[in-house]
Amino acid sequence: MALSVEEVVSKTKEIVAPWKDRQGGLIPVLQAVQKEFGYLTPDAMRTVSTEMRIPTAEIYGVATFYAQFHLKPRGRHVIRVCRGTACHVRGSLKILDKVKETLHVKENDTTEDLRFTLEPVACIGACGLAPVIMVDDQTFGRLVPDKVPDIIAQFE
Amino acid sequence: MALYRAHVLVCGGTGCVSSGSEGVLTALKERIAAKKLDNEVMVVPTGCHGMCEMGPIVVVYPEGVFYCRVTPEDAQEIVEEHLFKGRRVERLLYKESETLKGVPNYKDIPFYSKQVRVALRNCGYINPDNIEEYIVRDGYAALTKVLTEMQPADVIAEVKTSGLRGRGGGGFPTGLKWEFCARAAGDKKYVICNADEGDPGAFMDRSILEGDPHAILEGLLIGGYAMGADEAYIYCRAEYPLAIKRLQRAIEQAKEYGLLGDNILDSGFSFDVHIKEGAGAFVCGEETALMASIEGQRGMPRPRPPFPANKGLWAKPTNINNVETWANVPTIIRNGGAWYAAMGTEKSKGTKVFALTGKINHTGLVEVPMGLTIREVVFDLGGGILGGKKFKAVQIGGPSGGCLTEEHLDLPISYESLTAAGAIMGSGGLVVMDEETCMVDVAKFFLEFTQAESCGKCVPCREGTKQMLLMLNKITSGEGTLEDLDTLEELALMVKEMSLCGLGQTAPNPVLTTLRYFRDEYEAHIVEKRCPAGACSALLRYIIDPERCRRCGLCAKACPVSCISGDRQTPYVIDQDKCIKCGACYEKCPFDAIDRR
């Protein structure tokens, strides 16, 4: 399953190619790299650096600045628990605790079997249904802690 | 276009989709086809109707009958009863909260009757994926008018007359900002749509992007023409995948129709729009940070001046406006600035979209003229407090805003009045809180947010918010002193005064307003070691009343740390040293034998 270094390098080069001589390409390139490999692997970042002639330190700076970029492998599914205001006043902390308890996982961490990554997020934009969680691209609203295990069970 | 005798609108906003509206849409289509009504009745997926709490929402025209909480199973009844036999399905109508009588018509529901929809005018009415539906609703008429009848300066004058102010938080007069950019020297200029919508509790931009993407494109086109820009960027949060998809589709369609690209409508004006996905940083909503992010750097704000109007994206003159601001522009041009300025208050003109959330009956989006009171919005439109509890406060303006109390309920909403009361308009998020919300906890909650989102460039914001948060943690865990309150206030004022950008300058607002209006709650945490709202878990104690305990043992089973002991003969007790105050026993007890103090 794991890709060889050569494969990572050549795939990354393909992603960088259309952006080589254009302005403002770093973030879209990193987004595409992450989409391809699931996270920003060291080999991919080094390739981006040489191909785009941007120092690795700068790339690392950008990658760690934005919450969306990950330097570690991630689970097959991502659970985003909204910790926005609307959800907070309707009890999102209890939902978060329930997810942590059910999966034995901490915030911003991944279960050992790589099934789930848990991410608290600031607002999903479905505040009308607070409290809300998102699993991958699906939104679940009007939650109570007891509903959490059923939702989790839907994702393998 | 073919003629249909009825249209069935199914909400496809994020709220309704997560309540299952896609299943409803499919079921309706199937049932209609099965009844062979598909050449008389059209089913249209639309953007958000605003009343997310009651979703999935289905509206049947021409009558305008409003059905809520519709399930796929209900589809059959709607088709057979309403569309086939012409009888309303009473059971699914919106019920008036007091009389519980069904309200058949959309327009008569209090949530909608006070609204005046300008920015949201197409949300929930049209299929956002179809440019023709936008055009039928006078879409791109303003663009045509501008390109054929108006000089750039006329456009700016019209926007100035309207009195439109930035809906992204600052409230700066839009026409004036356009004029600065139009006057700036340089032949290459940019316009930007700020769709980063970072304020938790606000989702109006999302609804507009998803429900009416062409309005934003038209706004950008008009702005581009007025300021002499030929390129636009829409900077949209990556958390809004549907919005991005709809925008992409809208851009493709506008290009097909010759409304984007070179020499639009033969006017000689050319314009192109790009979408940039944000990467998850709140501070990128700040305009200079946003531009740094488009350029591919860390999204950190820089001091202004120079202002973007002179030196913006790639150092070229740039004008940046919020989604809702742009969405107002086409209607202002079509109906005239004076029409828009006739609504609202003396200094805050027009309408504003608010996101009603929290402990309120009708959560959702409403657009009302400026100058309505908070009471009208929260009680008349929002239907009052959830579960009949007591109103305590409303938080306005997101993490940069403040909490207002009962005494402000009759305050007419405007930029000026809110600022005077210590809050801000912000993006228009109204989070309603009841007696069970702890105001110290709320202040801490916001500070946790701003502290985590501080980009770290300037010291007052980076270190100041951290220290304030430590103090609030101390207070909510019962270890605060009264001196802490003074230090907290002093520090808050300093951070407000000395920070580089709007994030730090406004981060102390929630602390300052809660200190101002709810000092007694802070004092209760410190002096009595008690949280009056019963929300701060460190100060809570759960106690089983031996008299009421029926010794069923459910509490002991629910306890995740096994600190409850007892048996069939002896009433159960909680070991206070081991208790983690999760409240699981309290929720499980069938006899209400557990007290929370």
Ligand SMILES: Cc1cc2nc3c(=O)[nH]c(=O)nc-3n(C[C@H](O)[C@H](O)[C@H](O)COP(=O)(O)O)c2cc1C
């Ligand atoms: C920390 C911070 C976050 C901001 N976030 C947003 C945002 O999410 N959306 C937005 O439109 N404006 C945001 N702004 C305001 C922008 O800097 C800018 O004023 C606005 O986009 C201008 O558009 P307007 O004049 O139409 O309001 C933010 C400002 C600050 C200081």
Ligand code: FES
């Ligand atoms: S606050 Fe949770 S979705 Fe907005």
